[in-house]
Amino acid sequence: MTTTLTSEPVAGLLRRLYEDARRSGEDFNRRMSELSASERAAMEHDSRAYYAAARTLYLAVSPETGRLLYTLVRARRARAVVEFGTSFGVSAISMAAALRDNPKPAAAADGREPGLPRLIGSEYEPSKAEAARASLAEAGLGDLVEVRVGDALETLAPDTLPAPVDLLFLDGAKDRYLDVLKLVEPALAPDALIVADNASRAPALLDHLRSSRDFLPVGGVQRDVEIALRSV
Numbered sequence: 146m147t148t149t150l151t152s153e154p155v156a157g158l159l160r161r162l163y164e165d166a167r168r169s170g171e172d173f174n175r176r177m178s179e180l181s182a183s184e185r186a187a188m189e190h191d192s193r194a195y196y197a198a199a200r201t202l203y204l205a206v207s208p209e210t211g212r213l214l215y216t217l218v219r220a221r222r223a224r225a226v227v228e229f230g231t232s233f234g235v236s237a238i239s240m241a242a243a244l245r246d247n248p249k250p251a252a253a254a255d256g257r258e259p260g261l262p263r264l265i266g267s268e269y270e271p272s273k274a275e276a277a278r279a280s281l282a283e284a285g286l287g288d289l290v291e292v293r294v295g296d297a298l299e300t301l302a303p304d305t306l307p308a309p310v311d312l313l314f315l316d317g318a319k320d321r322y323l324d325v326l327k328l329v330e331p332a333l334a335p336d337a338l339i340v341a342d343n344a345s346r347a348p349a350l351l352d353h354l355r356s357s358r359d360f361l362p363v364g365g366v367q368r369d370v371e372i373a374l375r376s377v
């Protein structure tokens with residue numbers, strides 16, 4: 146099967162990004178091992194400080210989770226995707242490749258052609274956002290993605306999103322997953338998908354998804370991914 150995700154230039158770019166990610170991870174671990182125990186403990190309790198120190202670190206989804214995201218965006222025929230936590234753009238590339246491959250919807254009754262599908266990303270660190278944009282451009286996907294710099298709780302306000310949002314991917318600070326879901330919720334399609342990586346580290350989100358009548362959650366996918374179908 147030919148897909149944008151598995152063809153050049155995306156496939157080779159992702160291989161290179163994963164190799165960079167491995168190298169930067171080794172470098173980060175060496176720097177962390179040089180910190181005192183109290184410096185490390187302080188960072189563990191302050192996610193903003195942690196992500197600032199980790200500005201060279203990819204923390205990317207696994208290749209399998211990238212393929213899962215691609216599949217969900219394709220299967221949902223998504224036109225609008227929002228990402229909390231873009232980092233260097235590995236997951237954004239996977240989802241934007243799916244937006245590129247989705248069939249174009251029919252023109253509206255008045256003959257107007259549909260606009261391009263959109264992925265809105267969010268990233269604290271300007272240098273990461275800049276690198277993500279460069280990689281997306283190299284992948285030939287830059288026209289589909291906007292990476293917003295700053296705290297996602299400010300940059301993902303629902304009235305600034307291309308509603309209805311078909312899929313929300315949560316991969317930023319784990320203690321903010323539920324806040325971001327609640328922020329974006331007014332812009333979500335009634336049957337949107339919520340996908341959360343490292344979901345076991347976001348117990349407030351899991352409690353909400355599993356106790357709310359508005360979501361049908363599926364846990365334990367691809368190690369620690371939670372997928373929930375919104376159904377309102």
Ligand SMILES: C[S@@+](CC[C@H](N)C(=O)[O-])C[C@H]1O[C@@H](n2cnc3c(N)ncnc32)[C@H](O)[C@@H]1O
Pocket residue numbers: 196197203204205206229230231232233234235236237267268269270273295296297298316317318321
């Ligand atoms: C796990 S990484 C994201 C990896 C990315 N999804 C990928 O697969 O390539 C988390 C990123 O979220 C960013 N982040 C965390 N909390 C954030 C917030 N409140 N607003 C914006 N970015 C945030 C961090 O700076 C970090 O780069």
